[in-house]
Amino acid sequence: MAVVVTPWWRNRRLIPWLVQGSVGLALLVLIAFLLGNLVRNLTAAGLLLSWGWLDNPAGFDISETLLPFDAGLPYWRALLAGLVNTLRVVLAGLVGATVLGTLVGVASFSGNGLLRRLARVYVELIRNIPLLLQLLFWYFVVFLALPGGAEAIQLPGVVLAKSGLYLGNPELVNGVWQAPLRLTVEFSALLTGLVVYTAAFIAEVVRGGVASVPGGQWEAARSLGFTPAMTLRRIVLPQALRVIVPALNSQYISLAKNSSLAVACGFTDLYSVAETTLNQTGRAVEVILILLGSYLLLDLLISALMNGLNGLVQLKER
Amino acid sequence: MDTTIRRLRRELFATPLDGLVSIALIALLLAAATAFLRWAFLQAEWAVIQANSTLFAVGRYPLEQQWRLWLLTALLAAATGLSWGLLRGLPHRGRLGRPWPLNDRLAALALATLALVIPAGLGLQPAIQLRWWLLTALLLGVRWAAGRWARLLPPALRRWIPLLWPVLYLLGMVLISGGLGLIQVGPSEWGGLLLTLVQASFAILLCFPLGILLALGRRSELPLLRWGSVLYIEFIRGAPLITLLFLGQNLLGFLLPGGMAPDRVWRAAWVLTLFAAAYVAEAVRAGLAAVPAGQLEAARTLGLPFPQALIHVVLPQALRVALPATVGQFISLLQDTTLLSLIGLLELLGTARAVMANPAFLGRNAEVYLVLAVLFWCCCAALGLGSRALETRLNPYTSTNATTATPAAPAQA
Numbered sequence: 001m002a003v004v005v006t007p008w009w010r011n012r013r014l015i016p017w018l019v020q021g022s023v024g025l026a027l028l029v030l031i032a033f034l035l036g037n038l039v040r041n042l043t044a045a046g047l048l049l050s051w052g053w054l055d056n057p058a059g060f061d062i063s064e065t066l067l068p069f070d071a072g073l074p075y076w077r078a079l080l081a082g083l084v085n086t087l088r089v090v091l092a093g094l095v096g097a098t099v100l101g102t103l104v105g106v107a108s109f110s111g112n113g114l115l116r117r118l119a120r121v122y123v124e125l126i127r128n129i130p131l132l133l134q135l136l137f138w139y140f141v142v143f144l145a146l147p148g149g150a151e152a153i154q155l156p157g158v159v160l161a162k163s164g165l166y167l168g169n170p171e172l173v174n175g176v177w178q179a180p181l182r183l184t185v186e187f188s189a190l191l192t193g194l195v196v197y198t199a200a201f202i203a204e205v206v207r208g209g210v211a212s213v214p215g216g217q218w219e220a221a222r223s224l225g226f227t228p229a230m231t232l233r234r235i236v237l238p239q240a241l242r243v244i245v246p247a248l249n250s251q252y253i254s255l256a257k258n259s260s261l262a263v264a265c266g267f268t269d270l271y272s273v274a275e276t277t278l279n280q281t282g283r284a285v286e287v288i289l290i291l292l293g294s295y296l297l298l299d300l301l302i303s304a305l306m307n308g309l310n311g312l313v314q315l316k317e318r
Numbered sequence: 319m320d321t322t323i324r325r326l327r328r329e330l331f332a333t334p335l336d337g338l339v340s341i342a343l344i345a346l347l348l349a350a351a352t353a354f355l356r357w358a359f360l361q362a363e364w365a366v367i368q369a370n371s372t373l374f375a376v377g378r379y380p381l382e383q384q385w386r387l388w389l390l391t392a393l394l395a396a397a398t399g400l401s402w403g404l405l406r407g408l409p410h411r412g413r414l415g416r417p418w419p420l421n422d423r424l425a426a427l428a429l430a431t432l433a434l435v436i437p438a439g440l441g442l443q444p445a446i447q448l449r450w451w452l453l454t455a456l457l458l459g460v461r462w463a464a465g466r467w468a469r470l471l472p473p474a475l476r477r478w479i480p481l482l483w484p485v486l487y488l489l490g491m492v493l494i495s496g497g498l499g500l501i502q503v504g505p506s507e508w509g510g511l512l513l514t515l516v517q518a519s520f521a522i523l524l525c526f527p528l529g530i531l532l533a534l535g536r537r538s539e540l541p542l543l544r545w546g547s548v549l550y551i552e553f554i555r556g557a558p559l560i561t562l563l564f565l566g567q568n569l570l571g572f573l574l575p576g577g578m579a580p581d582r583v584w585r586a587a588w589v590l591t592l593f594a595a596a597y598v599a600e601a602v603r604a605g606l607a608a609v610p611a612g613q614l615e616a617a618r619t620l621g622l623p624f625p626q627a628l629i630h631v632v633l634p635q636a637l638r639v640a641l642p643a644t645v646g647q648f649i650s651l652l653q654d655t656t657l658l659s660l661i662g663l664l665e666l667l668g669t670a671r672a673v674m675a676n677p678a679f680l681g682r683n684a685e686v687y688l689v690l691a692v693l694f695w696c697c698c699a700a701l702g703l704g705s706r707a708l709e710t711r712l713n714p715y716t717s718t719n720a721t722t723a724t725p726a727a728p729a730q731a
Contacts, residue, residue, distance in 0.1 A: 016539070016540050019540060019543075020540050020541075020542040020543065023542060023543060023546070024542050027546065034573045034574075037572065037573055037574055037575055038572050038573055041571070041572040041573075041576070042572060045572075111332055111333075111336060112329070112330065112332070112336045112339055112340060113329030113330055114329070114330055114339075114340050114343050114344070115339060115340075115343065118343065124699070125695070127698075128649070128653075128694065128695045128698035128699050128702070129653075129691045129694055129695055129698075130653035130654070130656040130667075130694055131653070132656040132657060132659070132660070132667065133656060133667060133687060133690055133691055133694065134691075136667075136671075136683070136687060137683075137684075137687045137691070140683040140687075141683050141684045141687060257557070257558035257559075258558070260558040260560045260561060261560065261657070261660075263560075263660060264660070271558070271560060271561060271564075274564075275564065278564075278568060284568040284569050284572065285569065285572070288561070288564065288565050288568070288569060291557075291561045291564070292556075292557050292561060292565075295556065295557055295558055295561065296556045296557070299556050300556075
């Protein structure tokens with residue numbers, strides 16, 4: 001009886017192992033090469049991995065923090081203050097971008113032709129200009145050019161001045177504005193830039209979500225006597241949210257990551273503190289590990305929250 | 319005329335509320351437009367752009383070597399004209415080729431107008447204005463000739479025309495950086511738009527194949543490949559680009575043996591490439607997921623080896639689906655090159671910030687940022703338009719002419 005022997009290079013069980021083995025070996029060699037160099041170079045520079053320096057006094061000041069901070073406090077407090085600043089702008093940005101994005105997204109379905117076109121122009125304009133350029137524009141051209149003192153721009157409940165944004169019935173006392181809540185120009189510029197930029201993307205997500213609901217749903221609701229506003233709220237939005245929420249997740253994560261451009265507006269966020277720390281201590285590996293780890297945690301946190309929200313809006317099936 | 323009024327009325331004044339909203343918006347737009355025009359013509363000082371136009375274009379590229387960049391621009395103009403003319407002049411999938419369709423005439427007219435208006439408006443030296451006119455004339459001339467005589471080109475030769483672009487790219491890199499008998503001009507002397515375009519094109523060209531490999535790895539049945547790809551993609555996508563650029567500038571020197579680490583410009587280019595590859599991989603993965611599993615199975619059953627089945631059956635379909643998302647990534651990559659200014663490279667935005675630090679141009683932020691925004695907007699919008707055109711061209715179901723697209727129908731007459 002003739003036995004057909006499969007040559008080894010066509011053996012269906014052997015090939016996967018060979019491929020994986022060679023890829024694994026190549027990766028291992030690469031990693032060993034990089035790590036070996038890292039250890040050798042760090043030893044030569046006297047910078048082997050250690051975390052003790054985090055307790056040394058930072059020696060630099062942070063212009064605005066929620067946690068009390070001064071130059072005498074250790075590096076880890078500086079990094080923590082930076083992280084809190086990042087969280088603050090991300091949180092405010094998420095809320096602002098969602099509100100503005102939803103408004104623009106819904107406006108692109110308006111019966112008013114002008115409003116509809118303006119919504120399109122907004123999205124196309126903002127998405128095709130780099131965020132960093134927009135942040136610089138908001139900071140240097142808009143917020144730093146605000147008039148100060150009595151000439152400040154006064155809106156109901158809000159005053160826009162060179163020295164910051166004053167919220168909640170501001171009053172001019174001896175040429176200085178006083179208000180319950182003051183946002184610095186740096187924070188306001190960063191927040192405005194992030195909100196305006198992210199809202200353009202969220203508007204597209206919302207538009208896609210609403211467009212994914214079949215037109216028959218609108219018609220059916222109308223023929224049952226629903227008003228347009230009620231149709232949107234009771235019929236269309238619950239269905240659209242199933243498409244919108246998963247897509248929002250990635251927009252929120254990009255907002256969190258984009259907040260690292262704060263340095264363009266002179267706002268001291270985590271990245272900016274980390275950069276200063278590295279320049280002072282030369283601890284490249286540790287600082288980069290802290291940076292990457294923090295942003296990864298922030299992303300995971302947002303993802304976890306959005307997954308929870310997603311569970312709420314998805315269709316409940318038995 | 320009557321229908322226009324009726325349409326306007328339906329669009330803007332359908333209900334009283336609509337009317338109010340429209341009037342408010344029109345008033346707002348008019349106010350914004352007058353404020354902008356007043357600023358642009360009365361307050362803005364455009365001297366900052368005029369005085370630094372060379373800096374914005376090429377940075378500190380040595381003056382006596384700049385003829386190389388002009389030559390490259392001329393070659394690019396000729397190649398663009400040739401490709402444009404051939405695309406239009408040759409019949410494609412049921413569409414008859416015509417030498418000058420109406421759209422192209424309008425585009426040519428717009429191009430000629432821009433070539434006359436922009437250099438004059440920027441107040442460039444007459445010799446440089448003349449060069450831009452000649453370049454435009456070259457582009458349109460080659461376009462005309464290619465459209466006119468496209469059909470005379472032997473088909474065997476036509477297939478090689480697309481290869482012109484990679485060859486031109488390599489030639490361009492030689493022209494820019496030197497070598498082959500030309501004087502070396504190191505990356506530290508490149509700047510402005512030149513550096514932005516070099517960085518973006520390098521990253522776009524390399525991240526695409528890398529992204530395809532990563533996407534295939536992520537969908538592979540081999541656990542090591544799959545988990546390796548997943549780990550890489552998620553790590554990159556979890557980190558802000560600026561931290562990765564920071565890593566590249568500060569850590570790469572430690573990761574490689576002394577002296578092997580590339581120059582700062584190339585470090586940034588590699589970080590951009592590796593960063594974009596993870597995002598392109600996700601776009602391609604979505605495309606791969608859209609190809610039914612039966613396609614691969616059928617190809618394998620017909621006896622195609624696995625790599626060939628991938629290359630000839632699965633990937634063409636997957637990439638067609640992934641095209642819009644991939645081009646979207648390229649567009650954000652082009653925008654992301656601005657981040658290089660934060661790590662001290664003098665690309666377009668870095669040059670702009672350096673110029674504004676000059677006491678002579680202090681406080682001229684608005685003018686400079688506006689010009690950069692227009693430039694970026696045009697580049698990104700053009701990429702988006704090109705992607706949409708390519709999409710319809712590649713989509714087998716949207717052919718305008720029915721003769722080739724429809725399956726043979728039973729004769730009715």
